[in-house]
Amino acid sequence: MSLPLRRPSRDPGRPAPAPALPSGRLRWHGRRAAALGLAAVATLGLADPHPLGAQGLGDRLFPTLGNPGYDVTSYDVSLDYSGHNDRLLDATTEITARATTELDHINLDFARGTVRSVRIGGAPAEHQQHGEDLVLTPAAHIAAGQELKISIQHTSDPRGTSDGGWIRTTDGLAMANQADAAHRVFPCNDHPSDKALFTFHITAPQELTVVANGLPQGSARRAATRTWTYRTTHPMATELAQISIGKSSVLFRQGPNGLPIRDVVPTADRAVLEKWLTKTPDQMAWLERRLGRYPFETYGVLIANARTGFELETQTLSLFEKAMFTSGQLPRWYVESVMVHELAHQWFGDSVSPRRWSDVWLNEAHATWYEALYAQEKGDFRASLDARMRQAYEQSDGWRAEGGPPAAPKVPQPGEKISLFRPIVYDGSALVLYALRQKIGTAAFEQVERAWVTEHRDGVADSADFIALSSKVAGQDLSGFFHGWLYGAHTPPMPGHPLWLATGRFGHPGKPAKTGKSA
Secondary structure (H helix, E strand, O other), rough: EEEEOOOOOOOOOOOOOOOOOOOEEEOOOOOOOHHHOHHHHHOOOOOOOOOOOOOOOOOOOOOOOOOOEEEEEEEEEEEEEEEOOOEEEEEEEEEEEEEOOOOOEEEEEEEOOEEEEEEEOOOOOOOEEEEEEEOOOOOOOOOOEEEEEEEEEEOOOOOOOOOOOEEEEOOOOOEEEEOOOOHHOEEEEOOOOOOOHHHHHHHHHHHHHHHHEOOEEEEEEEEEEEEEEEEOOEOOOHHHHEEEEEOOEEEEEOOOHOOEEEEEEEHHHHHHHHHHOOOHHHHHHHHHHHHHOOOOOOOOOOOOOOOOOEHHHHHOOOOOHHHHHHOOOOOHHHHHHHHHHHHHOEEOOEEEEEHHHHHHHHHHHHHHHHHHHHHHHOOOHHOHHHHHOOOOHHHHHHHHHHHHHOOOOOOOEEEEEHHOOHHHHOHHHHHHHHHHHHHHHHHHHHHHHHHHHHOOOOEOOOOOOHHHHHHHHHHHOHHHHHHHHHHHHOOOOOOOOOOOOOOOOOOOOOOOOOOOOOO
């Protein structure tokens, strides 16, 4: 995610002490619950039934998100769009999962919609709403290891507030589900630790174009409507789901190694946006030289005619505001570097997803790192990586006081979930990577980067995994080094730069302000 720039607001939360995190690799099809290492998940193996009501995985930042007891393998989401983005959508969500313990109830995350009926294994099931938890009661007890087939008929309401989910554009809809809003669109296990394959079937008036994550699987016309089907070939976290419905043009081009690139833009703005879209293949080649092959089946830029206050790395189809490209207020090198930021997220955050939301620094530090490297190549003297990191170092203590250290961020402000994405998560976390490169040398650092996205591809990973990999590559125990950088209240000395001082002044280095935007 890229956010507009503003002085951070104060937050009453407190950073947690550095947790003792388990190491090891969790593939998308593995037992997600066993690898989370969260307090609430520690009871999964017990035979006592869970009480009827809201649960959650116990994620420190979003404790009510996610649900214990099962591992989702696929979602099949059908939506019927009337052509009016202020009306409910009829929907059916089908979930395939495997129980990881005995269950008498199944909790899903769902809000901002009405459930009409539920079937589990083909049999009718009872359902109750408890806050933002949808609690299902199957007709029969579910055994550990049993495959679950859940079908939910419901509505999906696009008339929400600014807390995520559907985005109403001038001509339709798009989605922005980070960090905790996919369940405001469809029932799901809304935590990035439980990745799954997705299929979307979207019915809309024939004059509209629909694009979603993954590759098209064909379409069918009926009367005045058309149903579009898209399917992912790699697992995806719920927060990365994307559907675009509108008066759009889909522009095709080819990326490195023949990768299909498809961009989705308002048809009326196609000509003015083309000069930006042609940059993507070269940007992808630039990143592949540093990280290896792009990890997914396709990529593209979705440019929405809406005011969101951010850009977002939705998997295979990154979301951007049209104004970023058309306002004329931002230098070319900066716009291109933000494009690289969201593209880098396809490796860091999408292919390798955070095990818990406190690990989000791994997403944003790396996206910011490659954004800064690209800006250094494409920008002017003000875009130097060293200069940007020195400015970040000077302000880092202030960012830590305001938002907590990188791997133990303070909780989002009440009613402002997006406030999780403070400066400490961006430049403050990229500073950790800069310190690591200073500590182990450029060659070892670049080896860590490539190994990280290779070893954890299509999986989830956490801070302990990154520490372990870095230590292995460097041939030295880096746990003490990382403890200060990731969990300390104050910024440690920068290796190789003994004269750098952390003054604690607020600000955000290296980026011109986006005028007229709020986060």
